[in-house]
Amino acid sequence: MNDFSNFERETSKFIKRFPYFHKLIKYIYQYINYILKRDKNFSYTIHRNAVITNISNESLFYGYYDHSPFSNDMNHFISHSFNNSLFLNLYKFKNEKLIKEASITETDYFNFQQGIRPIWLDSKNIIFNYVDNKFFKSGIYNIDNKLTTSIKYPVQEVSPDGEIIFSINYYHLDKINRDYGYNINERLKFEHINGIIGYRHKIDKILFNLKSEHIFNHSQNKHNFKLEDCEINHLHHCPYTDSILFIFRNIKSNGFSELFKYDYVNKKIYLIYSGKLMSHYCWIDKNKIFAYLEHNDENGFFELSFNNQIHITQELLPNKKDNLNDGHPSLSPNEKWIVYDSYPNKARKSCLYIIENKINAKKILIGTFYSPMKYYGYKRCDLHPRWSPDGKFISLDSAHEGKRKTYLINVSQILKKYE
Known part of the structure; x- marks a missing residue:
């Protein structure tokens, strides 16, 4: 059996109380298993x-x-290349091959999970995070005129029509979870963001500011943790309505994960999940997601419905053996x-x-x-x-x-x- 057992996962979670030793022990344990189990x-x-x-x-x-590297018309493809610095490149997609057209930007500020978070706004424009004159922001690159328009807020997500940019405080995220941060230091300038903002970039207007304190006040864990020890992450726009989902969590060994829905038209926030683990997810219906989470002390892929009431089911993958691994x-x-x-x-x-x-x-x-x-x-x-x-x-x-x-x-x- 090559999959990690629940016992091994729980042991790892316990050792997580000691961060330095957790990383070291986890690496050594995985390396030993790799030596024993590998297929050369x-x-x-x-x-x-x-x-x-x-x-x-x-x-x-x-x-x-959560986004495709293809343009909607499938004529173009974007990808990062890495050679000491990170490059964001534009390619022509033809005959299932890539033909390089342009190097859009070069940067030393990125992460290996999302690169610089490039997202197609439409078939002609790409938004991404970058540093311009020591200012951490986002830029929109037009593939026709090959010009980049600066946007003062970094991007975390965009609306399906490409009109609204959703932004978070990456400086705070850097301190909590560097896997998704940009190694932002004091030498860089950036617009201060408290929580989440929605920004209409074409008319330079903030649509909403959902403050961290407001989110924290709706948390079931507000009496057990400090706000500054919690992160906002995995923000995704609903493809069916004017709302977003995002994870609010503390990733320590005794931490928590919560999933919130925010209707930014009616300015209403809903807590739709609170537990030990809420990981990656995708929409499968208007008020339903397929997510890897913890439910009744078991981790796995579940369906989470949140219309008038909240229901958690496991109908797509009911076999527990199919549900061992996050993805x-x-x-x-x-x-x-x-x-x-x-x-x-x-x-x-x-x-x-x-x-x-x-x-x-x-x-x-x-x-x-x-x-x-x-x-x-x-x-x-x-x-x-x-x-x-x-x-x-x-x-x-x-x-x-x-x-x-x-x-x-x-x-x-x-x-x-x-x-």
Whole structure:
């Protein structure tokens, strides 16, 4: 058995009370398991009806799982390359290959989870975080005129129409959870943000400011933790309504995770989950998400419904053996399929799965990928699977060839077989 057991996870959580020793012991334990369990000749395996393409020989990665590197018209593709500094590059996508068109920006301020958080606003404009004249902000790059327009707030998320930028305090996030921070130091300037803001960038207007204190006052854990020890993270816009979801949490060993919904038109905040763990999630319906969370002392993928009442069910993946590992889920453009990955097991193998968006869904193993030990912790290379706008391809980041690279997997034949 190469997966980590619940006992091992609980032990890791206990040792987390001692941060320095936790990191050291966790690394040593995983390294020993890797030596004992590894398959020396293994690189990757792929489903017989899927086609994987190495779209570039460069060391590339896009980053997070909640947005696609493809433009909506699928004519272009964005990705980071890394060579001491980080570069954000624009590529022409043609015949399932990338042709480099432009290097948009270079920076030393980034993270390996999200890079500089590039997001397509439409098929012509890309927003990303960067430093300009020692000021941490975001920029919008137009692929036609090749000009970058500066925006005074960094980006965490955008509305589906690209009109609203949602921003958080990355300086505070840096101190709490550097995996998603930018190593912002006192030499940099930035607009102070308390909590979350919604900003209409075209008319330079703040739509709302949801302050941290207001969020904290709605927390079920406000009497057990200090506000300054909590983070706001994983903010995603609802594809169906004018609302956002975000995680409010403390990541210490005895910490908590909460998921809030904020209706920014009616200025109403709702606590829809409070427990030991709320991790990655995606929408599968108007008031329903598919999320990896803790429920009744068990971790797994559950459906969380939050219309008039809050319900937690486990109907898509009811088999507990299918629910051992956290991952990054994403709903296909036609809303029929969910793709998700897993973190590396004891043999440093990560898996890629697709399931149908229905009760008792069949789990299809698309591929398994080796993750070298040098990509561990802060520098880890998660698969972060992302759908293409046409629903035919999954793009992912993987280090199974020894360096970070971006790959495309054509899954159209697999989906056709099960439709």
